[in-house]
Amino acid sequence: MNLLKERILSDGRAINADVLKVDSFINHQVDTVLMEAVAEDFARHFKDKGITKIVTIESSGIAPALLTAHELGVPLVIFKKKASRVLNGSLLQTEVTSFTTNSTYELTASPKFLKSDDHVLIIDDFLANGEAVTGAIRLLRMAHATVAGIGILIEKSFQPGRKKLEEAGFEVYSLARIKEMSTGHIEFID
Numbered sequence: 651m652n653l654l655k656e657r658i659l660s661d662g663r664a665i666n667a668d669v670l671k672v673d674s675f676i677n678h679q680v681d682t683v684l685m686e687a688v689a690e691d692f693a694r695h696f697k698d699k700g701i702t703k704i705v706t707i708e709s710s711g712i713a714p715a716l717l718t719a720h721e722l723g724v725p726l727v728i729f730k731k732k733a734s735r736v737l738n739g740s741l742l743q744t745e746v747t748s749f750t751t752n753s754t755y756e757l758t759a760s761p762k763f764l765k766s767d768d769h770v771l772i773i774d775d776f777l778a779n780g781e782a783v784t785g786a787i788r789l790l791r792m793a794h795a796t797v798a799g800i801g802i803l804i805e806k807s808f809q810p811g812r813k814k815l816e817e818a819g820f821e822v823y824s825l826a827r828i829k830e831m832s833t834g835h836i837e838f839i840d
């Protein structure tokens with residue numbers, strides 16, 4: 651998606667060969683016009699896949715996931731990074747290793763919002779090692795829901811996330827795929 655790639659080139663900052671900062675338009679301050687364009691693109695791509703729900707992982711995926719859910723006319727379910735006191739009943743939980751902090755957290759969801767006839771699109775801001783998305787898939791499996799596909803804003807294609815997910819049989823649709831990067835340099839896969 652050209653709009654996103656151009657924005658990454660103008661305002662993104664590769665702080666090293668592995669981590670890209672996008673806090674001026676996605677992760678901290680959010681460009682709502684860009685997020686709307688992102689949502690339109692995801693909705694166009696996934697509109698015929700029979701999606702009943704969108705799932706994202708708090709917090710940076712929420713903005714694009716919410717707008718995509720609105721475009722597709724389906725609910726958004728936000729997976730939490732720790733058990734919330736207001737989520738009642740037995741929770742679905744799985745341990746995930748965070749790419750950015752290298753620590754682990756319990757990805758958590760209430761089974762109330764996931765049913766066996768749900769066909770779910772997972773949306774997240776970044777795909778690196780695929781840990782967050784595979785954690786989300788584990789929770790969906792526990793709820794006996796099915797995965798319709800995975801929508802990613804920024805995929806770092808030099809990290810193994812896409813390969814892992816594709817080998818497991820999932821479709822990964824990424825709006826910007828970074829081939830390589832270093833301080834001051836970002837190169838995309840066409």
Ligand code: 5GP
Pocket residue numbers: 668669670671672677707710747748749750774775776777778779780781782783811
């Ligand atoms: P994964 O689980 O695929 O290894 O990493 C994906 C998660 O880590 C995303 O939800 C995102 O929050 C975070 N992440 C991974 N790589 C980056 C990065 O280069 N920049 C930022 N800002 N977040 C990242």
